Structure formats: structure tokens, C-alpha cells
Amino acid sequence: MKVPVTWLRELVQLPDDVTTEQLAARLTQFDLKLEEIISSGISGPLVVGRVLSLVKEPQKNGKTINWCRVDVGPEHNDDDGARGIVCGAHNFVEGDLVVVSLPGTVLPALGFEITARKTYGHVSDGMICSSTELGLPGDASGIIVLDPDSATPGDDAIALLGLGDEILDLEVNPDRGYALSMRGVGRDTALAYELEFADPAAIEVTGTGEGYPVRVEDAEACPVFAARAVTGFDPTRPTPPWMAKRIEQAGMRSISLAVDITNYVMLEIGHPIHGFDLSSLQGPIVVRRATEGEKLTTLDGVVRTLSADDTVVTDDRGPISLAGVMGGAETELSDATTDILIEAAHWKAPMIARTARLHKLPSEASKRYERGVDPELPARATQRVADLLAELGGGTIEDGLTVVGAATQRPAVEMSVHLPSRVSGVDIDAAAVVEALEGNGCEVALDHESLAATPPSWRFDLNDPNDLVEEVLRVVGYDQVPSIVPVAPAGRGLTTAQKLRRRVGNVLAGDGLIEVKTFPFAGAADFDRLGLPADDVRRRQVLLENPLSAEEPGMTTTLLTGLLRSLVLNLGRGHADVHITETGRVFLPQSGDAEAPIYGVDRRPTDDEIAAFEAALPHQPHHVGLVMSGERVRTGWAGPGRRATWADAVAVVQHLADELHVDVEVQQAHVMPWHPGRCAAIVLEGDVIGHAGELHPRVLKAYGLPARVVAAEIDLDALIAASPEIGPRPDFSSFPVAKEDLALIVDDEVPAASLQRVLAASSDLIESVRLFDVYSGDQVADGKKSLAFALRLRAPDRTLTDDEIRAARENAVAAAASVGAALRT
């Protein structure tokens, strides 16, 4: 809401020493937050001048200029009692009063400072100004000619034209619709400075008897409808400058006197008003729901197709106005309109909000209706408009007044007088509570410890005791609230999952990975690049109604979409070795068409009802993803480095599992986007919780990435859930260890991990099994490899005998044979 300070000061007798900055700061404390103070920005010697002489001088370029001597007052005149000024406009004569910007004046509309300059053979010692040059509404083709005798040469024109006016641009929260008017801002200003407030809406309604016939069929949307006719209006009369200026200062355009009056009254008291050309109306006005598909051409010339959700004002021909949002073109006020029907109707907020959204037509009127307009105002608003049409436009106010419906009385809100103190922590006595509520327009009945406050008709936000508390606290001052640290009961600290997620983050950083945060949006193009098969479950997304980009219509199912995008960016920016990771949720829809329930809000949903949320919401586990490109160990002066390989990806995952004391199994897998021969499935108690390895060359090609990029992604929630409170405790046997090495020949396809598992399970005496060598080459047959394992054997209660050791070794060899491994000889 743009509030001209001069207008506000007219409504509230603020002390002169209150600066605009102070006023703005005070209103901010009253929940009318200052966005900015707008001023014309004009400074310098802008004065009134009288044209003493005017000589027309035709120029070679075809133009004719006026060489003028202008009296700009004794303070500014040169020794000859005037100044010489060149002017190109021709709408003035000798003797006229004009506005002169003398050298040193800054006019923001021109963007420079006025100086004396040589032009057309004269030194022009200033400029005679047009409205446009001063940033004022009006005719740009000529200069401003002031009314004769309205001023004296040398007078300050900044004050005369109101160019020093400042405008407060205030942010009005949706609960304070009343403050979208001078009336509302004025009332709060008076309250803030404890001043008297003369309500501009305290208008006596003079009309009696039958007015224009109106029937309201949709009383739910339109509880009150008032109409008043003014005839014999002179459409040629201009809008008085003071009114045009206020309308422009408030951020609207001055259009014509009749339209300006309706807008002015809306700004003044906050009630939107619509004017019909009375002569164009056909039959009685009927307010009703539109029928589906009905058409209306609105003021802006757009043909709108209406829906049954819209409420319309109609006459015999059909809709003539989209209620509370925008009028129709056929009945609009024109420059020939002499007879006007003024409509001021109270439209319900939800209906207006719906219609304005549906037709994408936010207007000054809809903005106010959506936030709530005072329902007591319709008749008074028509009176105010009628009075101005009569006063400024010579119209005759018809006696007949139409008022259909009436405002309903707001219910009183009951509250303990102690509640404001309890809620705010500020000690506020009952008298202060009552005074503050009355200052806000409430009628207050005090009964011992409790009070009943009837909110004023314009305050739709006062429904609950806490709503009243806010109003009281606004008056008492939010700055009075004390600062007390509450003592919480002993908390249990972070949950295990929270602690482990932090640990995982630190382990990843320790492994040289840099954490990134990417957007979790993805689409088919991403999944195509990842080479996911058509029936891959990861193509099933949670889709959005209104995604920002059609390319990414829903939520991602894998962190690799964001990580690979980030990798591409990093390589594009010239980083060669990039190791990045992200921890975040992925989104896996429930099967079928899940719908989350909507409940009432007057009670807690039952446990079953709450459980229904979880049943409908997509599964959203935390994943950890990582990608590595380039060298894992950099080549340098100390020797050659090492490229990141599939094993590095597996190693990081294994490291995470080890840190969390989770026993995961690594299995050979074939899953896109990984290389079919270089993909490890990470298996936890039989369930695959992720994959690691080298990415498929086709995927790298699709992303334009270099060869041999490696990646991993695992379900972190699953890993954390499996993490025991402490790791498995080793048996601290103090008896000697026996070490046995086994070299085993197996088929190439046999995974090392499976052989290791078999060996580990072959005897109770096995303390550990570690693979220490892999060999394939001349010494072993084609299609075979040699895997060498170090076995450590130990018993908890004795030193092992040679026989026991030999038996354990034989058991191990036998177990290995069960998966096709033979002892290397």
C-alpha cells in the first residue's frame, strides 16, 4: 500500500516534528512494515517564474524557438531583473506563470542536473518545465502554465506542486486487509501516536426510497449490494490535480474524473467501487452464479469464458461484470457518460480469490476483497462517490438508494484479561488491555477477570483470544517482550541415525570426497542418459503438477542424476580430478495411486488416520552417492599416480560399512548405469542396498564424460539401521596364532569374495581370512586364476597342535573345493 504522507497527515494530526523516517519506523512496529520511502527526488532551485518577454526565433532546422526573459524573483534574477531562457514549447504567452528549473536543479525524470548552456545563439540560464520533466501526470507536449495569480515569481515550486511529497510504501500482511486504505493506515497511525482519528468513512447516507432494481440470487457470495445513481454528470470536467496526484502517488493511473473518483474513494476508505454507464443498462441488475461457458468481455477488452465458480453481475443481456474483480466493457464509464450507477458490493473473500486466480486477474479490487473489505461500507461508499461526482462533476444525486442485504454482527471474542500477559511475558494490566483493544476499534465488555471484545466490522482477523493478544501487544510494543531462556528437560542428544549420518559425512570427507548439494529433480532424459531399461523401477517417479522445467518433471530416484550433472560442470570448469559425494533423499512412489488423506482441524487425527499419511507418502530413504573421475592418487614428482578405478568406489562403500560395523557382502552384479563387468552389488543380509563400480561406457558417452568414471550409491538408511550399538568384540584369546597360506586355482568367473566366505566358514579355528594375491598368467591355465589367502588360526583355550592345524587347513581346502577351487601345486 502506497501512502502519500501529506494525505495521511490530513487524516491524522501528527506533530510536525515527526519525520517520515520516524513515522515509517513506528508503523513498522505496528505491523505495517515499510518497504521504502518514495520521493520525487527533485532538488534544487525549482521556482515559479513570470514570462516577461517572448521572442519567436525560427531556426535553420525548421524549428522555432522562444527566446524568453523570465522573472524568477529577486533572489534568482540577474542584474536586469530576469533570466534568459530558451524554450521550444509554444503553449504559453507573455505574462504567464511557469515553472523554471534553474541551474543546479536535479530532475530524476531527465537524469541530469540542469546547467546554464549555450543553445540556438543564446545562453539559456535554466529550463521551463513540462509535467513529464517533473515526473507529474499531465500533458507532455507543452510546459506547465500555472493559474494566474496562483503564485509569485521566485516561489518554491517544489512545495507548490507537492514535489516534496514522500510516499510510504507499506507491506500489508494478508490478515490486515483494512490497511489497504488511508482509513486503515490512518487509524493505526492515530493509535500509534495516541491521537484522535476522524474516520473518513463516517459518512452520512442521505438516500431514501427505491433505487435501481437489484436482485441478489447468490447471497452467499454477495451479502450486501448497494447502488446509487448520479445523473447529469459532466464528462468533460477534468480530474482536479490534487486528486490525480494522490491517485498517481498511490500507484494507480488517473483516467477520467468519474473513474478517478471511484478509485479515489477506494484508496480513501478501502471499499472497491464499480461504476456502470446507467444508460447502457438493460433491465434490473441480478447477481448470480455464472453458467458454465458464459462469455463476458471485460474492461481490458479480453473475452472471458466464465465457469460456475464465478459470480457475475448481470442485466437482461447477461453478465456485465465479473463480480469484485473487473467490470464489463459494454457498460463501462466512457467519456460520454452522463448518468452513472455506482455499485458498492460486499463480495466474499474466497469467491473473489478463486475467480481472480482462475482468470489470472489480480486487480486493486480483488486484492482488497481477498483480504476482506468492511461490510458496513457499501451504502456509505456509494454516498461518498455520489457526493464527489456531484461536487466535482456537476452531477445530481438521485434520491433512490438500493441496499440489498446487511452486514452481520461480528461475534464477540472472550478472553481472560491475563492472557496478553501470559502469552507475551509482558506485564499488562486490564486497563491497558481494554484501551488497546478499543484503540483497534473493538467494543469491549469487561467482567472481572474476563472480557468480551466485539471486533469492528473491518477486522476479519480477530477471531480467537490470541488474535486479541497480538493487537494488545502491538500497542504495548513488541520491544517490551523480555528475554528468558526456557529450561528444557534433559534431552537425549542426537539420535543414533543422526550421529551416524554425521560420521558418514566425515568418513567421506576423510576419503577425499567433496560434498555437493544438487536439486532432486529429474526426468526421462536423465534416465535415458543413465541407460535405465524401460521397465526399470527407478523410472517410476513422484511427478509434480507444476515442475519448473518440463525436462525434469518429477523427483529423482537416484542421486546419480545430480552428481553426474555436477561432475559435468566441474570437468567443464577445468577440474581434472573430481571426487564428489552427496547425501540426500531419493523419492520412490508407493505402488498404485496413493492419495494422502485430508482431515478436519478441530481435533487430532487418530493413530490410524495418522498412519494413513505414511501409507500414501512415497518412500524417501537417505542415500549416499559418489562419483570419481581422473586420478585418485595424483601423478607428481614422487612418481606416477593412480586413476580412480571401480575398486575405489567399492572401497569407499566398504569403508562406510566398516565404520558402521556393518557386515556387507560384495557380489558381482549387472545393473545400469554400471559397466556390466565392473559392477558390485552391496548386499546386506541378503538385500541389495546399493551398487559400486565403473560406469558403463555408453553412460559416459551420453554425458560427454571421459572414460573410466566410477560411481557408487547406497541406501544409507538401511546401512544405519543395521549398525550395531558397538562393533563385534573379538575373542581375546592369548594363545598363539597359527598362520597358513593357501593358493587356490579357480575359474575366472568365481568371485573372490565367495571363496573367502567359504574359507572363513570352514572351521571354528579360523580367526581371519585375507586375500593377499591374485594371479593369472603363464603359471595357471587359461580361464583360471590363482587366489592366495592368508589364514590365521587360533583357539580360545589352548595352543593348537600340529594335527589340529593340519586338519583345519585340510578342511579349508575341502571347503574351497566345494566351489571348484583346487590347491595350487
Place this chain on the structure above:
Amino acid sequence: MSAPNSSYDPVEVTPLNAEEVERVRDEALAAIAAADTLDALKQVRIDHAGDRSPLALANREIGALPPQARKDAGQRVGQARGAINQALAAKTAEVEAAEEERALVTEAVDVTLPWDVEPVGARHPITTLSEHIADIFVAMGWEIAEGPEVEAEWLNFDALNLGPDHPARTMQDTFWVTPERAAMVLRTHTSPVQARTMLTREPPIYIACPGRVFRTDELDATHSPVFHQVEGLAIDEGLSMGHLKGTLDHFAQAIYGDGMTTRFRPSYFPFTEPSAEMDLLCYVCHNEPDAVADCRTCKGEGWVEWGGCGVVNPRVLVACGVDPERYSGFAFGIGIDRTITSRYDIADLRDLFDGDIRFTQPFGVEL
């Protein structure tokens, strides 16, 4: 011919002459002094202190002397041998030290050669700041609550007093899940976590909820469709706005240091009543009279906008099953991304999300 009886035959033993012993000793000491390598010393030891050295041989002759002469000769030879051994030990230590010195000099390297072969990891400041904030609240006895990002419409809006026609619903530009009747959204704030906590736990409740949230803003230097916030909720008997202010002042001091404070301005949020915007004392100029005018951080205001807060609307308590007659509470929220951009002077919000490793690296693993 019988062999001489060495015990009794009076013989003249030249090596045991005082002059001869002295000469041999001096010769040995000179050789020791001349030796300047361990190898040379080894040879000197063999020649002058070994089993075949003159004094060793002389020593063997002592027994042949008459008892009267034995003592003198023994003393003489013993002293000479002692002097030689002492000199040898001293010289050996000296030469060893010198050789070690030489070796250390030749083994010297350029330790300024860079060891930059291992990648250095780092954690994103959004993560570490969220953790830092969590720690501050945990230290006050609060707990950290979390919830899903695709959220039920009822929990994101209705339960928080944002009814279907509430103007604030259009204010918050929401991502809706397809189809619309699914009644799910990308949560527009972490407040549904507060609702979930109230629905499933008995008061007293003191929780902070950091997390990722979504609004349909196009990405630019100051807006992002994905951002992060932390909200706090306290529900207990007798809580007032004063406790809210106390908590926020404590929080401000924990993050920005002693003397920090907050101030309230009235505002509007459907889930709180009364509601306030909170400003943080400018952490750069502290609103000091001589610094505030030129302060770029607060643009001369002395305060910076920090977030929203208020007393939990009793309607929210009712919808979430908390008895508003018995309990009251407060809630607040601040933007994590914005805290990072303003605190670390980051002009473009996009830097937080495009994943350039140079952005994250300087933040290390802890804020």
C-alpha cells in the same frame, strides 16, 4: 740347549724400557690423531692396540722380569695402553660424529616439494552449519526432529492453520504432486515436522528441525526452488513470547558471539499468533554509532532480517492433539542458505547448488 727360564733368568727386555714404552705410546697417539676415518681408526686400533701391537707384546714380557721390576714395567705399560685406548675412544666418537654429520648433509632433501597426491575432502557448509545449529540446541537440552520432503498437504498446510482458501497458501508457491488429488506437496517449510512431533509425542517438546524445503521460485542469484531452513518448536506449560526471545537471543549469541541480540517486529503467519519477524543485531557493525552508517552488511540499518517466529497458534495445537488450555508454545524459523550467503559474503546463491568443488573445499569439515 735348554730354553731360558723366563721366570728366573735375568734378561734385558728392551720393549719395557721406559723410553721405548713412551716412544711406542707417542707413536700410537700420533697415529690416532692422524686417523680421520672410521676405517683408518680401525687400522690404528689393530696396529697400536690390537693383540699384536708393541705394547700388547710388551705386556706379555712383563712376567719375565724379576719380581722387583715387574711392578714398574706393568705400571708403565698399563698407563701407556690406557692412554692409547682413551685416545682411540675419543677419536672414534669424534670421527663417528663427523661421519654422521656428513651423511646427514648428503641425505638432505627439499622438504618444500608439495605432497599433493591425496585428494582432500570437504563437507558442504549447509550440512556443517545445520549440524552446528543442531549442536547449539542439543546443548540446551533440545532434540533434533526430521521428516519427509514429499509431505501430505494436510500436514504442510491444514494442520498449521492454512486452510484451503487461506491467502497464505497462494503466497507460498507450492510444488504439488501429481495428481492433485494425491494431496501431497514438496514441503514448503519444515513446519510439518513440528506437526508430526506434536501428533506423536507428549509435551514437553523442545525440538529443532533443520531440513530441505521447496518453493516454485526460478533459480537466480537470490532465489532458489530448493533451500534449507531450521525451525524450532517448544511446547510446555507456561511458555511465553519471552521464552521465545530468550531462546533466540541465546541462539544468536551461540552463533555470532557475546552481546548479540534479536528484536521483534509484528508480522503475520497463520501458524503463530502473535507472530513476529525477528531481526538480528548486525553481526558486523553491532549497530555501533560510528560503524553502522557505512556497514555494507546491514546497509546502515544496524539490524539484519533473520526469520519469522511467534507463539504457536492454539488452533495448531488443537489440530495436533495438544491441549491448548494446559500447554502453550513458540516456534521460529531461519534460512540456512541465507545465513551462509550473508555471513560468508557469497553474492550468488547458485554457488551453493551447482556443485563446483572450489565452493565447498574452503569450508573443510566443520563450521
